[in-house]
Amino acid sequence: MAKDFVTRSENYSEWYNELVVRADLAENSSVRGCMVIKPYGYAIWEKMQHTLDKLFKKTGHQNAYFPLFIPKSFFEKEAEHVEGFAKECAVVTHHRLAKNPNGNGLIPDPSAKLEEELIVRPTSETIIWDTYRKWIKSYRDLPILCNQWANVVRWEMRTRMFLRTAEFLWQEGHTAHATSEEAEAETIKMMHVYADFAEKYMAMPVIRGVKSANERFAGAVETYCIEAMMQDGKALQAGTSHFLGQNFAKAFDVKFLSKENKLEYVWATSWGVSTRLMGALIMTHSDDNGLVLPPYLAPIQVVIVPIYKTAEEKAQIDEIADNVISTLKAKDISIKYDDDEKTKPGWKFNEYEFKGVPVRITLGARDLKEDKVEIFRRDTCEKEIIHKDEIISKCESLLTDIQDNLFKKAYDLRASKTRNVDTWEEFKQEIEKGGFLMCHWDGTPETEEKIKEETKATIRCIPLDASEEDGKCIYTGKPSKRRVVFARNY
Amino acid sequence: MAKDFVTRSENYSEWYNELVVRADLAENSSVRGCMVIKPYGYAIWEKMQHTLDKLFKKTGHQNAYFPLFIPKSFFEKEAEHVEGFAKECAVVTHHRLAKNPNGNGLIPDPSAKLEEELIVRPTSETIIWDTYRKWIKSYRDLPILCNQWANVVRWEMRTRMFLRTAEFLWQEGHTAHATSEEAEAETIKMMHVYADFAEKYMAMPVIRGVKSANERFAGAVETYCIEAMMQDGKALQAGTSHFLGQNFAKAFDVKFLSKENKLEYVWATSWGVSTRLMGALIMTHSDDNGLVLPPYLAPIQVVIVPIYKTAEEKAQIDEIADNVISTLKAKDISIKYDDDEKTKPGWKFNEYEFKGVPVRITLGARDLKEDKVEIFRRDTCEKEIIHKDEIISKCESLLTDIQDNLFKKAYDLRASKTRNVDTWEEFKQEIEKGGFLMCHWDGTPETEEKIKEETKATIRCIPLDASEEDGKCIYTGKPSKRRVVFARNY
Numbered sequence: 001m002a003k004d005f006v007t008r009s010e011n012y013s014e015w016y017n018e019l020v021v022r023a024d025l026a027e028n029s030s031v032r033g034c035m036v037i038k039p040y041g042y043a044i045w046e047k048m049q050h051t052l053d054k055l056f057k058k059t060g061h062q063n064a065y066f067p068l069f070i071p072k073s074f075f076e077k078e079a080e081h082v083e084g085f086a087k088e089c090a091v092v093t094h095h096r097l098a099k100n101p102n103g104n105g106l107i108p109d110p111s112a113k114l115e116e117e118l119i120v121r122p123t124s125e126t127i128i129w130d131t132y133r134k135w136i137k138s139y140r141d142l143p144i145l146c147n148q149w150a151n152v153v154r155w156e157m158r159t160r161m162f163l164r165t166a167e168f169l170w171q172e173g174h175t176a177h178a179t180s181e182e183a184e185a186e187t188i189k190m191m192h193v194y195a196d197f198a199e200k201y202m203a204m205p206v207i208r209g210v211k212s213a214n215e216r217f218a219g220a221v222e223t224y225c226i227e228a229m230m231q232d233g234k235a236l237q238a239g240t241s242h243f244l245g246q247n248f249a250k251a252f253d254v255k256f257l258s259k260e261n262k263l264e265y266v267w268a269t270s271w272g273v274s275t276r277l278m279g280a281l282i283m284t285h286s287d288d289n290g291l292v293l294p295p296y297l298a299p300i301q302v303v304i305v306p307i308y309k310t311a312e313e314k315a316q317i318d319e320i321a322d323n324v325i326s327t328l329k330a331k332d333i334s335i336k337y338d339d340d341e342k343t344k345p346g347w348k349f350n351e352y353e354f355k356g357v358p359v360r361i362t363l364g365a366r367d368l369k370e371d372k373v374e375i376f377r378r379d380t381c382e383k384e385i386i387h388k389d390e391i392i393s394k395c396e397s398l399l400t401d402i403q404d405n406l407f408k409k410a411y412d413l414r415a416s417k418t419r420n421v422d423t424w425e426e427f428k429q430e431i432e433k434g435g436f437l438m439c440h441w442d443g444t445p446e447t448e449e450k451i452k453e454e455t456k457a458t459i460r461c462i463p464l465d466a467s468e469e470d471g472k473c474i475y476t477g478k479p480s481k482r483r484v485v486f487a488r489n490y
Numbered sequence: 491m492a493k494d495f496v497t498r499s500e501n502y503s504e505w506y507n508e509l510v511v512r513a514d515l516a517e518n519s520s521v522r523g524c525m526v527i528k529p530y531g532y533a534i535w536e537k538m539q540h541t542l543d544k545l546f547k548k549t550g551h552q553n554a555y556f557p558l559f560i561p562k563s564f565f566e567k568e569a570e571h572v573e574g575f576a577k578e579c580a581v582v583t584h585h586r587l588a589k590n591p592n593g594n595g596l597i598p599d600p601s602a603k604l605e606e607e608l609i610v611r612p613t614s615e616t617i618i619w620d621t622y623r624k625w626i627k628s629y630r631d632l633p634i635l636c637n638q639w640a641n642v643v644r645w646e647m648r649t650r651m652f653l654r655t656a657e658f659l660w661q662e663g664h665t666a667h668a669t670s671e672e673a674e675a676e677t678i679k680m681m682h683v684y685a686d687f688a689e690k691y692m693a694m695p696v697i698r699g700v701k702s703a704n705e706r707f708a709g710a711v712e713t714y715c716i717e718a719m720m721q722d723g724k725a726l727q728a729g730t731s732h733f734l735g736q737n738f739a740k741a742f743d744v745k746f747l748s749k750e751n752k753l754e755y756v757w758a759t760s761w762g763v764s765t766r767l768m769g770a771l772i773m774t775h776s777d778d779n780g781l782v783l784p785p786y787l788a789p790i791q792v793v794i795v796p797i798y799k800t801a802e803e804k805a806q807i808d809e810i811a812d813n814v815i816s817t818l819k820a821k822d823i824s825i826k827y828d829d830d831e832k833t834k835p836g837w838k839f840n841e842y843e844f845k846g847v848p849v850r851i852t853l854g855a856r857d858l859k860e861d862k863v864e865i866f867r868r869d870t871c872e873k874e875i876i877h878k879d880e881i882i883s884k885c886e887s888l889l890t891d892i893q894d895n896l897f898k899k900a901y902d903l904r905a906s907k908t909r910n911v912d913t914w915e916e917f918k919q920e921i922e923k924g925g926f927l928m929c930h931w932d933g934t935p936e937t938e939e940k941i942k943e944e945t946k947a948t949i950r951c952i953p954l955d956a957s958e959e960d961g962k963c964i965y966t967g968k969p970s971k972r973r974v975v976f977a978r979n980y
Contacts, residue, residue, distance in 0.1 A: 030564075030620050031608065034557035039636065042553050062529035063536060067521045068610075068641055068657050069580075072587070074520075076595050086587040090559075091598045092610065094581040095645040097562070097572075105566050108581045108607060117598060118521065120558075120582065120610070130520050140832070146529060151558055151641065155585040167558050342630070 084218020209461025233434020574708020699951025723924020
């Protein structure tokens with residue numbers, strides 16, 4: 001199938017771009033760096049959203065909505081934050097268009113210039129902490145546990161669908177706490193929520209860790225993250241959770257009266273995942289035949305394709321299909337019966353295979369004479385002939401199997417591409433092969449920077465479960481207590 | 491309760507503004523004209539969203555996502571459309587901030603001026619039809635039935651929370667069809683979906699109608715709408731559904747090969763409702779004691795408040811409460827047990843009354859000795875003493891009753907404020923009293939414009955169920971075939 005489709009080994013990057021478009025997930029729009037998320041892609045994102053939203057609510061968070069625009073002066077209040085985002089801001093300067101007096105068309109109306117420019121939010125810490133100041137007076141008002149589903153804009157120069165776009169969709173949690181301990185516990189809790197989501201629903205193994213100072217969020221004291229490995233061995237940061245200390249409370253003067261009746265600055269966290277997860281999902285599981293989706297997130301989990309010649313045969317197949325559909329629907333399995341006569345079975349096979357539908361059932365009139373049906377699993381592309389009475393149980397077990405198998409496959413691939421490296425010479429060779437290099441590092445930003453300059457590799461994270469071990473920094477030879485993850489990344 | 495809370499008769503407008511803030515629904519942000527939707531308000535909006543989303547999917551629509559930004563030139567392509575929106579556009583002109591060489595702080599970086607300005611979408615017809623051009627080749631690609639949940643920006647000069655804000659949240663459906671008939675049928679179908687949602691879930695009666703030319707959407711051939719009446723007698727446009735003809739297809743050159751093998755322009759619709767519905771909901775049902783919510787959309791449908799003195803009493807109440815909670819939850823009724831000891835029962839009564847929780851159960855240790863509990867319904871503020879074994883059945887029947895009663899109350903109020911008016915003198919007097927005036931009109935935009943200038947009243951719609959009747963225009967005396975709805979509006 002898809003004979004003109006480039007393979008991963010030929011050109012991984014092109015394979016990804018083509019897959020996104022041809023599987024109807026997204027496409028580039030006429031607006032530089034902005035994508036259109038097509039219905040099939042959006043349906044996957046919706047499934048992610050719904051699942052995450054439930055996990056957030058289960059951990060006590062509520063949704064709210066804050067303005068799209070941030071006054072320029074708000075950005076200037078937190079020094080590191082503005083440093084991090086000023087270079088990629090969409091700036092609104094006018095609130096009206098007017099006829100061009102010197103020519104055709106419209107121009108920003110000079111009489112409608114804003115007194116203060118507005119920034120399209122690249123992230124919402126500033127506007128939210130400006131709001132929290134009004135909400136927080138006493139320890140009784142804490143904690144505040146808000147999340148927002150929103151679009152944000154970061155004017156990236158080089159963009160790629162889902163992975164890096166000028167506008168993207170995300171959620172950003174912003175919480176306020178009375179103590180440093182509570183805020184840090186929240187930060188870590190949300191990293192685990194993300195990790196569990198990635199592993200359980202996306203079938204994507206991740207390393208839970210802490211970022212080095214160089215890779216920390218602009219304005220954070222500590223950034224926790226989950227890091228995944230794509231099939232080409234490159235790392236992808238899949239979610240981050242920041243302990244912000246009192247930085248934003250100080251910038252926006254947010255204080256509370258403690259139980260001890262003292263005025264203190266509030267402690268903050270923020271955490272987010274975005275449509276980037278779509279890119280991670282695609283690159284973790286898909287293959288040279290197209291998209292592969294873990295059953296939990298597949299908009300269509302099972303598709304039925306009928307093959308018949310006569311109306312009588314079709315009627316018999318319909319009856320079986322109706323039965324299967326109603327039984328599976330009652331079990332909350334999403335199923336599609338494609339009996340569209342405008343396309344042939346062969347075309348349908350290709351289509352659903354390319355779109356990553358986990359299970360396909362072929363109801364063929366000939367097979368059915370012997371009570372047989374063919375069932376196909378997308379992850380391994382294996383077909384099996386089963387008795388028609390087994391359809392339901394087989395669908396259920398296959399969906400579980402596929403979910404588990406995809407995780408295991410990704411886990412094994414990651415394991416095969418993760419290795420300890422102890423010398424600088426070896427590092428320079430190994431990094432070219434991709435994967436995660438577990439290395440000792442002297443803990444300084446300078447060393448990380450130099451390694452990045454020489455090899456384009458960065459520290460993806462310091463794993464939380466790293467065991468203590470005496471070693472020497474691969475670059476400077478200085479002493480180190482644990483290995484960190486080096487990789488090139490998306 | 492809420493003794494310092496202004497009443498509707500004292501000052502309806504102030505009552506509304508205060509209610510929105512004090513019921514924790516929303517507040518003004520530091521960004522001009524933009525609001526913060528607080529968790530309690532957002533929870534109501536989420537319930538609206540989920541319900542509408544289901545209704546859209548049931549009618550065959552899929553969600554997608556299109557860019558926030560629209561190139562200026564796209565707006566210029568549809569003449570009426572740009573005319574309608576150019577005056578209230580947020581215009582992005584730069585993509586970077588830089589240090590101010592002549593002073594402190596940051597300025598839009600002159601070297602990062604955009605070649606073409608981008609408009610923050612006030613609505614997405616243009617960017618979507620630019621995209622549909624790539625999706626549509628043949629009649630086989632039609633219809634396209636997409637919806638998008640998004641934020642939009644219209645730079646309104648006078649803003650009010652939920653009713654008119656610079657940024658608001660909404661959904662916008664955009665469909666593409668092979669024939670005019672099919673597109674018009676879709677337009678009407680979605681108006682009915684909105685009307686059913688308003689009446690069944692919001693308990694808000696609406697008139698289904700067509701807009702006059704003056705009130706039509708910029709770029710539409712015909713605008714269908716649902717119009718509601720608020721308690722002060724003013725009209726509120728609650729949703730619109732536009733038949734766009736081939737206007738956008740022509741502006742963006744979207745053609746398809748018909749079954750007859752001819753190249754034809756595609757037919758379009760668009761339809762939307764927004765967070766404005768929150769304003770409509772609040773103003774339709776709430777009273778001088780605060781918010782009143784229809785059970786379908788209430789984040790908390792039932793609240794339990796315990797009253798006790800001893801730990802033993804509390805334990806007994808807990809047992810009963812646990813039972814009620816698990817039974818109601820199993821019936822999908824959202825329930826809160828407020829046994830927080832930091833606040834007193836009286837405070838809780840006020841709080842939940844003000845926040846419009848439909849049903850309150852008081853579990854008092856004293857009453858329970860006689861197996862009695864008090865149950866309170868928010869719509870009428872009536873209390874009733876019932877046997878504790880009746881709690882579940884009473885909750886269920888009350889939720890249904892309240893939903894029905896709220897609709898009936900709103901319906902009766904609207905009926906009492908709707909009347910036929912046949913002379914211009916009477917019109918001028920009656921319009922001061924508010925409500926809907928059913929009048930004959932000569933069908934010209936000029937007459938409507940004059941009536942608006944003299945009385946601030948506009949034609950809210952030409953009702954679809956208006957019976958034919960010979961009459962004379964109240965303003966010009968020219969012949970008319972049916973009455974239309976005149977009112978002042980939000």
